[in-house]
Amino acid sequence: MPTSETPAPFSRLQIYEVVGPGEAADGGICVIRCIGGTARVGQVFVLERDQDTVAPESTFVLDRIEKYRQPLEFLDPPHSAAVLLSGGPLDRLQEGDVLVSHPAPDWYRKLEASGLRVLDFDKASHLPDVPRAHLAFAGYEVKPTVSVSHARPDAAAELDRQWDSLSTSAQLVDEEGEFCMLAPGPDTHEIGWLRVKDLVGANLPSRILAGTGHTEFLTVSVDGRTMCAVSDEEYDQWIVAHHFADES
Numbered sequence: 146m147p148t149s150e151t152p153a154p155f156s157r158l159q160i161y162e163v164v165g166p167g168e169a170a171d172g173g174i175c176v177i178r179c180i181g182g183t184a185r186v187g188q189v190f191v192l193e194r195d196q197d198t199v200a201p202e203s204t205f206v207l208d209r210i211e212k213y214r215q216p217l218e219f220l221d222p223p224h225s226a227a228v229l230l231s232g233g234p235l236d237r238l239q240e241g242d243v244l245v246s247h248p249a250p251d252w253y254r255k256l257e258a259s260g261l262r263v264l265d266f267d268k269a270s271h272l273p274d275v276p277r278a279h280l281a282f283a284g285y286e287v288k289p290t291v292s293v294s295h296a297r298p299d300a301a302a303e304l305d306r307q308w309d310s311l312s313t314s315a316q317l318v319d320e321e322g323e324f325c326m327l328a329p330g331p332d333t334h335e336i337g338w339l340r341v342k343d344l345v346g347a348n349l350p351s352r353i354l355a356g357t358g359h360t361e362f363l364t365v366s367v368d369g370r371t372m373c374a375v376s377d378e379e380y381d382q383w384i385v386a387h388h389f390a391d392e393s
Contacts, residue, residue, distance in 0.1 A: 155250055156182030157265070158190065160242045161225065163235050172205070172231030175238065178223060181265035182246065185219045186210055190230075190244035192237065203237070204247060205230040222265060252328035252336060259356030260345040267325050267340040271369040273389055275327065275334050281387040282363050282374040289376075289383035296380075304382055305348040308375070315386050317366050317373045318343060324366055329359035340367065350375055350382075 158177040166173040190205045209229035210217040220226050253263050273281075281287065291307045293300055318324050325338045345352065353362050353375075360377040370390045376383040 154182075154185075154188060154246050155253060155263075155266075156184040156188065156246045157193070158184055158228075158244045160238050160240055160244070162240060163238050164227070166235060171233060172208070172229065173235040174227055174229055175235070176225065177228050177244075178225040179220045180222055180243070181263070183219050183221045184210070184246070186217075189232075189247045191247040193243040193245045204232050205244060206232045252330065252333055255330075255357040256328060256339070256341060257356075259349075259352045260343065261326075261352075261356075262342040262344055264323070264340045264342055266336070267338040267367075269338075269369065272325060272338050272365060273369055273372070275337065277389075278327075278363060278365060278372055279334070281372055281389070282385055283376060287376075287385055289381075290386040291384040292381045293384075294381045300382070301351055301354075304350045304375070304384070307384055308350050308373070309347055311384055311386055312349070312364075312373050315366075315371050315373055315388075317364060317371055319367050322346065324364050325369075326362060326364040329353055329357045329362040338365070 157180045159180050161176040161178060164174040164176060184207060186207055186209065188207045190207060191203055195203050207228055208231050210220050210226050211228070212220075212224070212226040217226060249257070256263050291311060293304045293307060297303060312318065322343045323340060324343070325340050327334055328336055328339060343349070350360070350362075354360055360382065361375055363372070363374040365372045370388060372385075372387040372389065374385045376385060
């Protein structure tokens with residue numbers, strides 16, 4: 146079951162304005178909007194584009210959050226606030242830049258390595274609860290929409306091709322390239338649904354395997370109506386498609 150608390154620190158902040166330097170030369174005040182997760186005083190951030198090459202001088206510490214001249218301990222989407230950052234020169238920041246909490250959780254790094262931009266935890270009420278989605282994916286009565294034999298010499302390429310075709314026809318991905326998923330791996334269901342943006346747009350099963358080391362994964366459309374998943378069986382891999390709107 147998803148937990149009520151975020152199991153690993155994660156947040157994304159978008160810069161609205163760099164107001165000016167603070168009392169120290171290594172930081173200053175910015176107006177930001179929280180666009181993912183929950184930002185808390187004391188968190189360390191890095192520019193999203195620098196995640197793979199993080200240097201000490203490129204990190205920023207969130208020292209203070211203030212809204213209407215009142216201090217806050219945390220900020221969640223879609224709220225804006227003035228923040229005091231320290232640890233890095235503000236001349237590197239400009240309007241539209243995104244800061245991501247650092248170090249990123251393991252599941253976050255693996256999904257990013259799969260070509261998926263993690264946008265936020267998605268707790269929308271219209272999304273199926275995790276046990277319900279898992280039952281539609283791996284229940285006793287589930288049958289594959291597509292089955293690809295492990296014995297095929299081109300099994301990985303065929304799985305990618307079938308996934309691309311099926312997920313497109315099922316309208317899994319919205320016009321912005323976004324959908325929701327559970328982070329692949331044991332016990333990651335406790336994190337709950339993650340809203341992601343596909344930066345590549347094709348061959349997702351191969352990318353998930355390369356980025357996370359797992360063959361199985363579970364996705365739903367942002368409206369919660371369509372599920373597409375890959376299941377690794379003894380002799381083949383299944384792609385399972387399910388439409389929750391069809392349930393009575």
